[in-house]
Amino acid sequence: MNYQPQLVVVKIGSNVLTQEDGSPDRQRMASLVKQMAFLKEQGIQVVLVSSGAVAFARNNVKIEDKTESVVRKQILASVGQIDIVQSYKELFQEEGHQIAQIVVTPQDFLSRRHYLNIKDCLLGLLNHGIIPIINENDAVAVTELMFTDNDELASMTAAMIDADTLLLLTNVDGIYKGHPSDPGSQLIERVGRRASGVSRYIATSKSTFGRGGMGSKMKMAKKAAYLGIHVYIANGNRDNVLLDFYNGQLKATYFEPESSKPNPKKWVAHSDNYTKGEVIVNEGAKEALHADEAASLLPVGVVGITGNFSKGDIIRIKDENGEKLGLGKAEYGSKKATDRIGLSNQKPIIHYNYLYLFKYHTL
Numbered sequence: 001m002n003y004q005p006q007l008v009v010v011k012i013g014s015n016v017l018t019q020e021d022g023s024p025d026r027q028r029m030a031s032l033v034k035q036m037a038f039l040k041e042q043g044i045q046v047v048l049v050s051s052g053a054v055a056f057a058r059n060n061v062k063i064e065d066k067t068e069s070v071v072r073k074q075i076l077a078s079v080g081q082i083d084i085v086q087s088y089k090e091l092f093q094e095e096g097h098q099i100a101q102i103v104v105t106p107q108d109f110l111s112r113r114h115y116l117n118i119k120d121c122l123l124g125l126l127n128h129g130i131i132p133i134i135n136e137n138d139a140v141a142v143t144e145l146m147f148t149d150n151d152e153l154a155s156m157t158a159a160m161i162d163a164d165t166l167l168l169l170t171n172v173d174g175i176y177k178g179h180p181s182d183p184g185s186q187l188i189e190r191v192g193r194r195a196s197g198v199s200r201y202i203a204t205s206k207s208t209f210g211r212g213g214m215g216s217k218m219k220m221a222k223k224a225a226y227l228g229i230h231v232y233i234a235n236g237n238r239d240n241v242l243l244d245f246y247n248g249q250l251k252a253t254y255f256e257p258e259s260s261k262p263n264p265k266k267w268v269a270h271s272d273n274y275t276k277g278e279v280i281v282n283e284g285a286k287e288a289l290h291a292d293e294a295a296s297l298l299p300v301g302v303v304g305i306t307g308n309f310s311k312g313d314i315i316r317i318k319d320e321n322g323e324k325l326g327l328g329k330a331e332y333g334s335k336k337a338t339d340r341i342g343l344s345n346q347k348p349i350i351h352y353n354y355l356y357l358f359k360y361h362t363l
Contacts, residue, residue: 169236174253228260277307
C-alpha cells in the first residue's frame, strides 16, 4: 500500500455473512467487526455497507408460497434488518465502539440537497467517533427504484464522503483470468487507470444470496477509481482480510485511482437513474468531450433536446446514433436549452465540474 488510508468504506457481501445452508455466519461477522475496530483504533475512519439482511431472516420467517417475490423480499428484509443491525451493535459494543444505522433509497440521492444532507449526517457521525452502517431500505424499495446492488451503494457512499478507499468484500480473492475455482486461474492483482478488456474474464452468474455479480463490482470499482478512490475487490471469507489490508499484504484485485475529482462530479457520476431529459450532440461536440483537455458542453454542439428538465436536474448526453456518452447537471432548463440549440457564444448547458463521461468506467 503506497498511501496512508484515512477514511475507508467496507462493503460486506451476502455471500460473506451467510453459510452454505443460508444461515448467518455470525463467527465471520464477529471476526470482521474485530478487524474494523482495529482499523478504527489505528486512526482510520470506517463506514460499513453490509448486505445480508434477507439471509438473516430466511430461516426465521415462514412465508406462504403464493406470496409474490417483491413482497417476500420486503418481509425478509424488514425482519432481517433488525437482527443484523442488533448483531453488529452487540459485536461493536464488545469492542468498545458505537454504531448508527442509516437506511436509504436511490431517491435520497436524487437532489443535490438530499445528497448533501446524507453526507453531512455520515460525516457528523464519523466526527463523533460513531461507525455508520448504511444499507438500502429494502422494505420499501421495489425493482425499478432499487440500487443495482450494495456495490453501487458502497461506491456511491465512498464518493459522497470523499473516502480514499473502498473495500468490496466478496467470496473470492478478486477478478481471475478464468473461473476462480480453477487452480490454473491467475488473479488479476492490479487494474491500471486506463486498463480495458478486463471484463472478458468475468462470468455473468450472480452470487447465491446477493443481487450483484462480479461484473457489477468491476463497473463500480472502475467508476470509483476514476473518481480518485483506491478500490480493492477481496475475499471477506479470508481470515484477517482487513488486517492484511492495513499491513499492505492483501491478496486482491486492486484498482489504481486517478486524481481525486470534485464532489459535485462524484454526485453526477452516480446519477444515471435520476435523469430528467437528454441532450443530443453532434460529432464535433462528442470529440471535444472525449479530448484530453477538460471541456464543458456548449449549445453550439447540441442538435436536439428531449424531456422536460429544470436548472439543476441531471440530464443524459447522447450522440446522434443514440449512444450514451455521459451525464451532467443542467445549467438551465429544457425550454431555454431548446432555444439555444446550435448557437455559439452561449453559456455551457453542462459545466465541466458537473460532467461525467461513461468512457471513464468502460471495462
